[in-house]
Amino acid sequence: MLKNNDKNIKGQHLLNDLSIKQVIEVFDLMPDTKFWIKDLEGNFVHVNKYFLEHSGIRSLSNIIGYNDNHIAAAHIAEQFIVDDKKVIQGHVVNDRLEMNSIKNGKLSWFTTSKRALRNQSGEVVGTYGITRHLNKTSEVLSGLNAVQSPVEYIKNNYMNDICINELAGVAHLSVSALERRFKKYLAKTPKQFLNEIRLENARRLLVESNRSISDIANATGFSDHSYFSKQFKKMFDQLPSQFRESQITAQTSERKIP
Known part of the structure; x- marks a missing residue:
């Protein structure tokens, strides 16, 4: 029988014999999980099969x-x-819950984690991460169902003036119970979630329309233009005008994969 030290040595030899290629190919065995590696410029170096299928x-x-x-x-x-x-600057993304589109164009729930990729010298050379599609995870789904009605209400009415009492009524909960559920399952308050939905839609309109920034602010539930700009920069690290300009530049220089 091998002693613990002998087992450790044997295990280390096995790890030394593995190639990086073999390790990352493990992610091809994971259904409903996207895996990717990018370089410092954000270009893809590797993705798994589900990533390709999803895209x-x-x-x-x-x-x-x-x-x-x-x-x-x-x-x-x-x-x-x-x-x-x-992430390249040191930020860590852990199991962030987010909504994104799937192949049929419908929105679905995902959770994403990201890390900086370092070489043997410890230098950051890129990023890597995984995104899991949660529709087949029963435990998570039960949690999402707990906030489904107020979430859907926000998605359909974000452009209106929504108060916390209104959301609590939709969910048939007290205000305190509603806030506890949002914090537990979405890691944010109802107000924060509403704000993010509004900003996501504002960002979409900045790309997909020629409407003025003040008009977009009003259309997404922000009555105060300066407050809208401040919140947009806080979430996306750019002012609305800067974001629109950067997208115009990107669209003229980039082409889609054939």
Whole structure:
């Protein structure tokens, strides 16, 4: 029988014999989980099979060297790019709950984690991460169902003046119970969630329309233009005008993957 020290040595030899390629290919075995590696410029170095399937891309060679602007809607790609820059600077993303579109165009729940990728010298050389599609995770779904009605109400009425008592009534809960559920299952307050939904829709309109910034602010529930700009910069690290200008530049320089 091998002693513990002998087992450790044997295990270390096995790890030394494994190639990085073999390790990352493990992610091809994970259904409903997207895995990717990017370089410092945000270009894809590797993605797993589910990532390709979810993105509608036929082969790995078709995505290597491209970035999020080539495969996602502009307002969504921008958030991925902002996230990557934060991760490179030392920020860590842990199981962040978010809504995104699936292949049929419908919205679904995902959870995302990201890390900086370092070489043997400890230098940051890129980023990597996973995004899990949660529709088949019963425990998470039960939690999401607990806030489903107020979440749907916010999604459909974000442009209106919504108060916390109104949301509590929709959920048939007290205000305190509603806030506890949002904090437990979404890690944010109802007000924070409403604000994020409004800002996400504002970001989409900045890309998809030529409406003025003040008009977009009003259309997404912000009656105060300066407050809208302040909240937008806080969430996306850019003022609305800067974001729109950056998207115009990106759209003229980038092309989608064929």
